[in-house]
Structures are given as structure tokens and as C-alpha cells.
Amino acid sequence: MLNRVQLRFLSLADNVGLARIAVAQLAGQARFTLSDIEEIKVAVSEAVSNAVIHGYQGRADGWIQVDVTLDEAGIEILVEDWGVGIADIQKAREPGHSADPERMGLGFVFMESFMHGLEVESALGEGTRVHMRRFVTWSGELSRDVQ
Amino acid sequence: MTIIHSVHRQYVHVRIKGDLDLKTAEPLRDSLDQLIDRYGDKDLVLDLEDVPFIDSSGLGVVLGRYRRLTQQNRSLRLEGVRPSVKVVLELAGIDSIISIGESPEGRPTTPQPQA
Ligand SMILES: Nc1ncnc2c1ncn2[C@@H]1O[C@H](COP(=O)(O)OP(=O)(O)OP(=O)(O)O)[C@@H](O)[C@H]1O
Ligand SMILES: [Mg+2]
Numbered sequence: 001m002l003n004r005v006q007l008r009f010l011s012l013a014d015n016v017g018l019a020r021i022a023v024a025q026l027a028g029q030a031r032f033t034l035s036d037i038e039e040i041k042v043a044v045s046e047a048v049s050n051a052v053i054h055g056y057q058g059r060a061d062g063w064i065q066v067d068v069t070l071d072e073a074g075i076e077i078l079v080e081d082w083g084v085g086i087a088d089i090q091k092a093r094e095p096g097h098s099a100d101p102e103r104m105g106l107g108f109v110f111m112e113s114f115m116h117g118l119e120v121e122s123a124l125g126e127g128t129r130v131h132m133r134r135f136v137t138w139s140g141e142l143s144r145d146v147q
Numbered sequence: 148m149t150i151i152h153s154v155h156r157q158y159v160h161v162r163i164k165g166d167l168d169l170k171t172a173e174p175l176r177d178s179l180d181q182l183i184d185r186y187g188d189k190d191l192v193l194d195l196e197d198v199p200f201i202d203s204s205g206l207g208v209v210l211g212r213y214r215r216l217t218q219q220n221r222s223l224r225l226e227g228v229r230p231s232v233k234v235v236l237e238l239a240g241i242d243s244i245i246s247i248g249e250s251p252e253g254r255p256t257t258p259q260p261q262a
Binding site: 013014016017020035038039041042045046049052053102103104106107109110113114 | 166168169170200202203204206207210211230231234235238239
């Protein structure tokens with residue numbers, strides 16, 4: 001293992017950028033390219049935003065935890081909230097599916113496309129865990145749609 | 148995030164500076180809607196040269212303004228789009244409905260003479 005960082009913060013919109021920047025800094029310690037890091041930032045932003053918006057439904061007093069592990073192979077990111085949870089995970093992950101008519105339902109699509117693996121665990125009334133990883137690749141030998 | 152706008156004969160040019168995410172989505176939506184209403188006959192050009200980051204919350208605002216404008220037979224154009232933002236727009240398929248101009252750094256360089 002190269003490094004491990006845990007961040008715990010309140011469900012505020014301001015903290016989305018904070019989590020994004022912290023993970024980007026950490027990813028910079030492995031052999032990711034700048035464009036890899038840009039994509040990892042989008043995935044983190046989506047997972048943390050979902051915790052704020054949907055998990056805690058705008059309440060500012062919920063905890064969100066981001067646990068990042070970095071090793072030679074790449075980065076693993078776990079984003080966890082103790083909010084309302086997801087009733088139907090499969091449906092929630094479908095492109096275009098959103099609980100909010102104003103939103104596009106693209107968050108999970110971005111996480112899936114920009115990372116090399118995404119697992120979602122959730123229980124109603126208990127919360128949600130989003131687990132993502134991305135491998136360091138050599139001159140694009142692993143394409144973005146490899147899961 | 149800050150925005151600066153200038154009014155032209157056919158369009159309002161809006162230069163946005165900063166990340167477009169959950170934190171900035173609401174103020175951006177409010178400012179753009181105000182401009183759309185105030186200049187009711189003009190198109191909108193969003194200059195994203197100083198926008199290094201966008202996620203689905205930011206995209207939602209852009210797409211929502213696009214919908215509002217097209218309902219009124221007006222258009223929305225994006226300008227100065229950086230590679231990091233373009234990847235996200237493309238993944239969302241937005242590049243096929245909204246006209247996108249790239250930033251200078253994202254443009255292909257002039258072809259070099261072959262050795
Ligand atoms: N942490 C979470 N807690 C509770 N529900 C969630 C959580 N994350 C996602 N969801 C549910 O899954 C749905 C799909 O999430 P996704 O991020 O793909 O789209 P969205 O957030 O609705 O829209 P967008 O991300 O495009 O703004 C959400 O509408 C919500 O109902
Ligand atoms: Mg989302």
C-alpha cells in the first residue's frame with residue numbers, strides 16, 4: 001500500500017469540492033495521468049453529491065465518509081453515507097433514472113464509465129456504500145469501458 | 148464561481164469562472180435564468196474557458212437552460228470547452244445536441260510538416 005486516507009465530513013455542498021480535491025491530490029501520488037485524475041474527480045464528485053442530495057435529502061447534519069486506498073495497482077474509493085438508502089439499486093443505476101425530475105440520472109453512469117469497477121450496497125433507512133476502483137494503465141491498454 | 152456577461156446584437160455572452168458542481172449549480176442557474184429573461188430575444192453563449200471541472204449537477208444546469216431556450220426558439224452555444232469538461236459532455240451525449248467550441252489548448256495544433 002502506498003497510502004490511505006479517510007475523510008469524514010458533514011453533508012454540505014461545500015464539501016463535495018473538498019473531497020474531490022483531496023482524492024485528486026492522493027491519486028497524484030500514483031502513476032495516474034492528469035486526464036485519469038480528472039475522471040476520478042468526476043466519479044468522486046458524483047458519489048459525494050449523491051450522498052448530500054439523495055442520502056441526506058439536503059439535511060446538513062449527516063456524516064459522509066470517504067475512504068481512499070492507494071497502491072501500485074491503482075486507487076480504491078469507498079464513499080459511505082448513513083442516510084435514507086436506495087430501494088432498488090439496479091433501477092437507480094440505469095442511465096437516465098433519477099428521483100428528481102430536474103436531474104439527468106447520470107451520476108452512476110459517470111462513476112461506471114470513469115472507473116474500472118463500481119459496487120453499490122444500500123439498505124433503506126440505513127445508508128449507502130459506493131465502492132469504486134481504478135487501475136493505473138499504461139498508455140491506455142485498459143479502455144475506459146473495461147469493468 | 149463568478150460570471151461576467153456582455154450583451155451583443157444577437158446573443159448574450161457569459162463567461163463563467165470556476166468549477167460547476169453541486170455547490171455552484173443553483174447560483175449559476177439563477178444567474179443564467181435572469182439573463183435569459185432579461186434579454187428575451189437573444190441567444191446565449193456560455194464561455195467555459197475558465198471552467199476546469201463539471202459534473203452531472205453542472206451539466207443539469209446547462210441542459211436545463213438549453214431546454215428553456217429551445218422552447219423559445221432561441222439557441223445555446225458552448226465555447227472554450229476544455230478537454231476535461233469535453234469528456235464529460237461527450238459521455239452525456241450533450242455534444243450531439245449542443246454546439247461546442249473548444250478551448251485553445253484543446254484545439255488540434257497546426258499540422259507539422261512531415262519529416
Ligand atoms: N447515496 C444515495 N442515497 C440515496 N439514494 C441515492 C444515493 N445515490 C443515488 N441514489 C438514488 O439513485 C438515483 C440515481 O442516481 P444518479 O446519480 O445516477 O442520478 P441523479 O443523482 O438522480 O442525477 P444526476 O447525478 O445526473 O444529477 C438517484 O436519483 C437517487 O434516487
Ligand atoms: Mg447523482
